[in-house]
Amino acid sequence: MGNVSKLLNKPLKAFTLYALIILVCSIPVYFLVVDFIWQQELDEHNQIVKERIVENFKLIKTSDEELGKTLVLWNILQPGTKLIKVDENVIKKDSVYTITKASNYTNDAQKDRFRVLESYLKINKKNYFLSVETNVEEADETLLAIAIVTFIFFSLLVVGFVLLNKRISKKIWLPFQNTLEKLKNFDLSTHKSIEFIKTDIEEFEQLNQELSKLILKNISVFDQQKVFLENASHELQTPLAVLKSKIDSLLQSKNLSSDQLDLINQINVPLARASRINKNLLLLSKIENHQFEDKEVINFESVLTDSLTLLEDYIIDKQLSISQSFENNDQLLTNKVLIEVLVNNLLINSIKHTENGGKIVIELKNGILIVKNSGITPLNHEGMFNRFLINSNEPSNSGLGLAIVKEIANRYHWKIAYDFKNQMHQFSVVF
Amino acid sequence: MKILIVEDEEELAKDISNYLSGESYLCEIASTYQQGQEKIALYNYDCILLDLMLPNGADGLNLLENLDHQNNQQGVIIISAKNSLEDKIKGLKIGADDYLAKPFHLAELSARIYSVIRRKQFDHTNLLEHNELTVDLLAKTVKVSGTILMLTKKEYDLLLLFLGNKNKVISKNALAEHLSGDIADMFENQDFVYAHIKNLKRKLTDAGCKPYLKTIYGTGYKWEM
Numbered sequence: 110m111g112n113v114s115k116l117l118n119k120p121l122k123a124f125t126l127y128a129l130i131i132l133v134c135s136i137p138v139y140f141l142v143v144d145f146i147w148q149q150e151l152d153e154h155n156q157i158v159k160e161r162i163v164e165n166f167k168l169i170k171t172s173d174e175e176l177g178k179t180l181v182l183w184n185i186l187q188p189g190t191k192l193i194k195v196d197e198n199v200i201k202k203d204s205v206y207t208i209t210k211a212s213n214y215t216n217d218a219q220k221d222r223f224r225v226l227e228s229y230l231k232i233n234k235k236n237y238f239l240s241v242e243t244n245v246e247e248a249d250e251t252l253l254a255i256a257i258v259t260f261i262f263f264s265l266l267v268v269g270f271v272l273l274n275k276r277i278s279k280k281i282w283l284p285f286q287n288t289l290e291k292l293k294n295f296d297l298s299t300h301k302s303i304e305f306i307k308t309d310i311e312e313f314e315q316l317n318q319e320l321s322k323l324i325l326k327n328i329s330v331f332d333q334q335k336v337f338l339e340n341a342s343h344e345l346q347t348p349l350a351v352l353k354s355k356i357d358s359l360l361q362s363k364n365l366s367s368d369q370l371d372l373i374n375q376i377n378v379p380l381a382r383a384s385r386i387n388k389n390l391l392l393l394s395k396i397e398n399h400q401f402e403d404k405e406v407i408n409f410e411s412v413l414t415d416s417l418t419l420l421e422d423y424i425i426d427k428q429l430s431i432s433q434s435f436e437n438n439d440q441l442l443t444n445k446v447l448i449e450v451l452v453n454n455l456l457i458n459s460i461k462h463t464e465n466g467g468k469i470v471i472e473l474k475n476g477i478l479i480v481k482n483s484g485i486t487p488l489n490h491e492g493m494f495n496r497f498l499i500n501s502n503e504p505s506n507s508g509l510g511l512a513i514v515k516e517i518a519n520r521y522h523w524k525i526a527y528d529f530k531n532q533m534h535q536f537s538v539v540f
Numbered sequence: 541m542k543i544l545i546v547e548d549e550e551e552l553a554k555d556i557s558n559y560l561s562g563e564s565y566l567c568e569i570a571s572t573y574q575q576g577q578e579k580i581a582l583y584n585y586d587c588i589l590l591d592l593m594l595p596n597g598a599d600g601l602n603l604l605e606n607l608d609h610q611n612n613q614q615g616v617i618i619i620s621a622k623n624s625l626e627d628k629i630k631g632l633k634i635g636a637d638d639y640l641a642k643p644f645h646l647a648e649l650s651a652r653i654y655s656v657i658r659r660k661q662f663d664h665t666n667l668l669e670h671n672e673l674t675v676d677l678l679a680k681t682v683k684v685s686g687t688i689l690m691l692t693k694k695e696y697d698l699l700l701l702f703l704g705n706k707n708k709v710i711s712k713n714a715l716a717e718h719l720s721g722d723i724a725d726m727f728e729n730q731d732f733v734y735a736h737i738k739n740l741k742r743k744l745t746d747a748g749c750k751p752y753l754k755t756i757y758g759t760g761y762k763w764e765m
Contacts, residue, residue, distance in 0.1 A: 346621035347549050350643035354555035357646040360709040360759060361559065370759045377713055378728070384643050385725045391623070400624070419723055422694075422732035446625055457726045510726070 117278045125267055132263045139255045140248070147245060148224060152205055155226035155241040158190070162239065166232045173233055180237075191240040195229065200236055203228040207245065222247050284308035288317055295324070297331050339394040342387050349384045356380065389509035392450065393496075396516045401444040409448070409473055410435045416452045417471075423460050424469075433471040441540065443521060451517045454510045455480045455536055462534070470533070479537045487529030494525065514538075541586040541657060543567045546576040546603065547619065548595050556589065559646040560653070563706065573598035580607065585614055586661070587653050590636070592620040592627060601627070605634055615656035619644070645714035647705045654704030668703060670765060673749060675703065684747035694719055695740040702753065702763035711760040737761060 171179065180192050204227045209220050223242040230237045284306060291303045302324055305317035359365075359373060395401065417424070417431065424431060441448075459469050459482035470481040494515035514536075518525045524539040543560055547553040548571050557567035568585075570576035573594045580588070580603070588607075592600040604616060616636045620627060623641035631639055637656045640649060658666055658677055666677040674683040680696060682689040691699065701710065701718050715737070716730035724730065741753050754762045 343621055346642050347552070350621065351549060351551045351555070353643040354552055354559075354646050357711070357714070358555045358558060360711060361562075367757050370757055374758060377711065381713060381725065381728075388623075388722070388725060395624070419720065422720065422736075423727055423729075426729070426732040426735070453723060453726075457723070461727065 115278070117274050117282075121270055121274050124270055128263060128266050128270075132259050132266075136252070136256050136259055139259075140252050143251055143255070144248065147251075148207070151224040151243045151245060152226065155205075155224065155243055158241045159226060159228055159230075159239055162190070162192070163230055163232075166230075171233075173235065176233065189242045189244075191238070192230075193238045195236050195238045197236055199238075200229045201227075209247075220247075221245075281310065284310060284313045285316075288313065288320065292320070297327060302328060335394055335397050338390060339398065342391040342394065345383075345387045346391070349380070349387060352380055353384070386509065389513060393509065393513055393516055396447065396513070396520060399520075401447050403443050405443065405445045406440045407443050407445055407448050408440055409437060409452075409478060412445075412448050412452050413471060413473065413478075416449065416456055419453070420456055420460060423457075427460065427463065428466045429460065429463055429469055430467075431469050431471065433473075435471075435473040437473045437475055439475065439540075447517050447520070451514050451538070452478075454514050455538070458510050458514075459534070459536070468533075477537060477539050479535060481533040481535045483532060484529070484534045485532065488527065488534060490527040493527055541565050542583070543653065544570060544576070544579055544583075544585040544588045546570045546573075546589065546594070546600060547591040548572065548593075549591075556646065556649065559708070560650060562708070563650065565653075571595070573600070573603060576600075576603050577606065586657050587615040587617065589649070589653075590616055590618050592618060592622060592631075601631060601634065604631065604636060607635060613660055615653070615660045617649070617652055617656060619649070645711070645717060647701060647708060647710040647714040648718055650708070651701045651704035651718070655700065670703065671750070675699070684744065684749045687747060689743055689747050691740065691743060692736075694736050695743065698736055698740055702761070706763050706765050709756050709760055709762045713760075715760065 177194070180194070184191055184193075205225070206227075207222060207224055209222045211220050222245040224245050226239075226241045228239045228241075230239050287306045287308075291305060295303055303321065305321060308314050308317070356373060356376060365373075413433070413435070417433075455478075456469075456471075459480050462484065463469060463482040467483040469483075470479075472479040472481075494511045496509060496512040515525055517523075518538060518540075521540065524537075526537050526539075528535040528537070541564065543565050545553045545556055545567055547556070547569070550569075550571060553569045553571065557569060560567050568579060568583075570579050573596070576590075576594075590600045590604060594600055600618070600620075604618075607614065607616070615638075617638045617640060618628075618631045618636045619640050619642060621642040628639040637659070638652050640652060655677070658668070668675040668677065672685045674686075675681075676683075682691055682696065682699065697719060698715065701715065712730050712733050713724070715733045716724040716727075719733070719736070737753070741751075744753065745751060752763050752765055754764055756762050
């Protein structure tokens with residue numbers, strides 16, 4: 110079916126792609142949001158640390174000297190904070206920033222990110238510089254975690270989509286599948302309309318109704334066409350009969366010149382063709398209109414034997430060699446006339462299209478009839494069994510012989526096929 | 541001998557009538573069901589040619605049903621464009637002697653009439669005698685001056701066709717159709733007829749029969765008598 114995919118798979122693909130794009134876009138957004146909140150929190154935290162330090166220093170009233178000793182200890186024991194005495198003139202505004210540096214406490218060369226608060230305090234009316242650092246999760250780690258979580262959710266979404274899609278397509282499309290199945294089995298020539306199963310889905314119900322209308326219309330057009338074909342060929346029989354009798358009468362005239370006799374002969378050829386085509390059309394329309402009842406038990410072998418006897422003259426005339434092998438005793442309940450027509454047409458076809466001195470092989474095995482005739486190149490078998498497909502401009506062709514074979518085979522649900530093997534055209538009927 | 545042609549196609553009826561008139565037949569034409577009915581009621585015919593589809597939807601088969609079945613001297617040949625097996629069977633069942641599908645060759649029709657009339661009227665002594673030639677229709681034997689002539693079935697069939705169409709030109713096509721029926725229509729080449737004619741001719745002359753059978757240039761054959 111090439112590039113054809115199921116209807117529900119199309120939105121599924123789109124949904125999946127959309128979800129992927131959104132989720133991928135969400136990764137940096139999540140990251141920025143998380144990072145922002147994180148930094149806000151840490152800044153608040155650093156501020157609190159600073160305020161506590163200031164408060165605590167107010168409570169413990171120590172001398173400058175003691176304070177200086179304590180600060181030395183402080184700066185050693187309290188990691189992440191620094192408190193240094195500074196001069197009056199270096200006081201600046203508080204600043205907040207992020208730095209990335211190698212950690213002092215871990216051995217590996219990994220760098221850590223820190224959020225830093227730098228501030229200037231007054232303790233005992235002296236100026237001090239305070240810096241508070243807090244470790245922040247690294248950007249890449251955050252990003253990775255968010256990405257992993259996002260992809261887990263994305264996978265869940267896709268699995269969910271696929272499962273839901275399956276369920277929906279099974280349930281919702283059921284009436285559609287029913288309709289499709291019925292349409293596949295529909296055969297215009299059986300005259301039977303389709304009864305669609307009722308469905309509670311509006312679109313499908315509408316589809317079914319429109320299809321029913323279309324089918325009914327088609328059946329009626331098809332019927333009209335068949336009736337037309339039958340009537341037309343009936344109507345043609347009479348003028349053809351008159352023409353034939355006129356020519357026969359003309360032949361009886363005295364003193365016809367040889368030119369005139371030639372002309373009469375030349376008229377006879379297309380006339381014979383016209384009456385042949387018309388006879389075949391009439392037969393076709395009769396088969397189509399089911400005007401043949403199946404009421405006889407037929408033995409294929411005897412039909413073949415009879416047909417060969419009937420065609421004997423033409424076989425001898427073209428010096429064809431016939432070989433036959435019959436290993437079949439199937440008795441079929443069919444219509445004798447139709448089977449005779451089928452066999453005759455297949456044999457006539459092979460007799461007509463075999464070169465003088467050629468070979469015809471007839472094989473009848475259980476359930477299969479094969480008629481082979483010698484030939485040089487394979488035929489174009491596309492549309493070979495269609496009406497009026499005339500490969501060559503041979504005037505003896507009515508373009509209907511094989512169409513009739515097909516019509517009869519269709520009627521009995523037999524399979525017909527053409528093949529070219531070992532320089533032989535091969536027609537087979539599987540019954 | 542009298543023939544009634546019940547046929548609404550005037551031209552066809554005229555041709556049949558003209559063709560048959562040369563063979564000591566007297567033809568009358570009825571172109572409607574009504575006319576046919578009247579003529580059948582008034583006169584006796586040796587053979588009635590009956591078209592099944594008559595004007596105004598009349599069915600020729602009804603005419604056949606109304607025939608006086610007591611008088612089985614009348615032969616009936618159905619000539620129909622329908623060529624349906626059902627009609628044929630039905631027609632033969634209710635008293636028709638033969639069925640010929642349109643379009644047909646006049647020679648074929650003439651031969652059928654000839655044979656129907658023989659069958660109907662000369663039930664037991666069914667001998668055709670033409671000078672030195674004698675044909676026994678029942679035994680299907682042919683004698684020339686008293687000696688039996690061995691003919692194949694096809695040669696015999698051809699001979700009967702010629703005897704039913706004396707002094708008429710019969711086309712090769714008509715001969716082929718006579719021998720192969722519907723199948724002849726399906727082939728362009730009817731040359732096989734030559735072989736049978738050649739054999740028939742040879743057998744007849746070998747047995748001392750006069751050369752009645754003439755070849756008409758490029759067209760067919762004629763039995764001149």
